[in-house]
Amino acid sequence: MARIFIFCEGQTEETFVREILTDHFARLQIWVYPILLRTGPGGKGGVVSYQSVRKQLVRKCRQDPSAWVTTFIDFYGLPSDFPFSDVTGDPLARVLAAEENLQLDVSEPNFIANFTAHEFEGLLFSKPAAFGLYFSGSEAVKKLQNIRDTFPSPEHINDGKTTAPSKRIQQILRKYDKVLYGSLIALEIGLDAIRKECRRFDSWISKLENLKPF
DSSP: OEEEEEEESSHHHHHHIIIIIHHHHHTTTEEEEEEEOBSSSSOBSSOOOHHHHHHHHHHHHHHOTTSEEEEEEESTTOOTTSTTTTOOSSHHHHHHHHHHHHHHHHOOTTEEOOEESSOHHHHHTTOGGGGGGTSOOHHHHHHHHHHHHHSSSGGGSOOOTTTSHHHHHHHHOTTOOHHHHHHHHHHHHOHHHHHHHOHHHHHHHHHHHTOOOO
């Protein structure tokens, strides 16, 4: 059976892996384990520097060469010391180029680079109506749906400081908190709906589904 360690940027991603992806992959006889990225000796969650992330990835790949290692990290907000922070062009092309550069730089046979385009909240735009379960008022859901309809897909919602998915949600829903609501709304949407709307995310999941044991 294949084993996959998924390095998660924060608690929301970790919960998503534990509550949604674990059961999905278990049905395929693939075992996934979330690992929260460390920010320091006693800190967990977040991406503070590229070298810190790279060190953790390489260490795990070499500690357990019979398992796969991948990442669940937002492309939005990456620290400036990432070696591919100056990639330009189409938004999704930038994410792909960043993944390719990370794959080359880590350069471990059991590593699979992945960035979320452009952040976890982008996935939640797969079904804006799901916000209505936790936030009252249909007007907010309509505004979220209008944002979704402006872009070809949820993953195209850009990564500007005021226009990233999370910023757009917080402008409409002041009480939105990623750790509190992010994974709950994702559970309400469901993995199948997210995969249908978010093709890059679906491609990552498909790649993991087809991994074989070493």
